[in-house]
Amino acid sequence: MLNILTVCGAGLGSSFACQMSVEAVLKELGVEAKLDHTDISSVSGQKADIILSGKNFEKQFERITYDCPAIFLERLVDKNEIREKLTPVLKDLGVL
């Protein structure tokens, strides 16, 4: 199953809020996935197919090794932005 990881500073609040928005978008698109949220220090140790995080973390991600597409959002809980940016990635991965 597709693994999607949302990321923020402490891996508690905003990544969780983002995860719930992503979940709603996936439901609309009819895509099944396993979602989880974490903090930026733990990302490199995690297995994921897609990562979503805030625009403010984009530069931090340059220092981390991860081998999957990463999406950086202007607004973490905006379903329209999530749908717009997530759809092409899902198509690339062949799940949509």
Place this chain on the structure above:
Amino acid sequence: MVVLNFIINNILTQAAVVIGLIACLGLALQKKSAGTVASGTLKTMLGFLVLSAGSSVIQSSLTFFGTAFNAAFHMKEGAVVASIEAINGQAMSDLGLGGEIAITLAGIFVVNVILARVTKFKYIFLTGQALLWEATLCVVFAWFTGLRGPMLIIIGSIVGGIFATLMPALAQPIVRQITGTDDIALGHLCTVGYIVSALVAKVTGDKSKSAEDIQLPKSLEFLQDTYLSVMVVMIPFYLITAAFAGAEACAPFCGNTNHIVYAFLQALQFVTGLYVLMAGVRMLLAEIVPAFQGISMKLVPNSRPALDCPVLFPYAPNSVILGFVFTTIGSLIGMLISPMFGAFVIPGVMSNFFAGGTAGIFANQMGGRRGVVTGCIAHGIFIMILPAMLSPMLAQIGFVNVTCTDVDTIITGFFFMLIKSVVGLF
């Protein structure tokens, strides 16, 4: 009767079980499958035990720090580290209030939904950990004022529910300006501090010169990494303290290890404990929050989710970093004057980062780059004075070497004390 007593005395008093039952109820109300209910319930219980494990790591590190600090500086009041996470950990495991806190957390959800439904404040508070801290303070202070049993939980839930509904409302006028929409609200119980920062920035700043137009040095970007920032601040505090305390005073803790090396490792232990505790909180809330969201959005039409503060961070990333830096500067000033207010307080780095970053965004919105400097220094001092004032009471309750951070939860504590003294008059 024997069976019932066994259940009440041995099972329902176990916080892990109570929390598991709440998650179980939430999952069942959403009509999840039996397998999901079982796994979610178990994971929630595991989360609580991970949280407790993290708490004991923090506490052993703080015990060393507290002893070394007293040996080094001979301060009458002693030193306390500001960490709401550690307060929660100690209250839930050592003070044995975990079960009450878990039920009050659920009670705050209920009161929040009722208030959002019947009043014009349509805010549903979705930041689980902030509510957990709030539930902690409500229970601890309700307990301190002499309440027990069902009354403790009912009063705690009502007070916590009022804070969870009104604090997002207090911040919303400025949040609306920051996000340009009215869709989301801020659910982070440091709101009074943000308002202080915004007011100081408005009076002293110049809104037209935004902090977002400055090019910040790249070297500051590592500050976005939360645990790294905590280490960068805690290591010097531990090293300086151990150096002043000397080898002899540290010997009971470090054995044959050099005391400076030991202090360095203990500073890392503090961060380790924090990391583990937060992982526990994440597991603990992973099932409860979506359940609450699903239920509340159905029950309260037109409600606005009040979300954790980093949701605002992408709107003004420079202000976040500057807010952290200047709040930290303010908190160091606050640290030096804190003994006048009750205790020598070591700044809480987690709070400096999250509350400081958000205070930076508020200050920039109201007073531009100059506002960020003045507003956040004022914010840093403010968020040190309040914990200092609360810490004698926390010590009396039985907390070891810690005090609270998030200012709205501290005000909750004062609120209970105020009620107690008013009621005491009659």
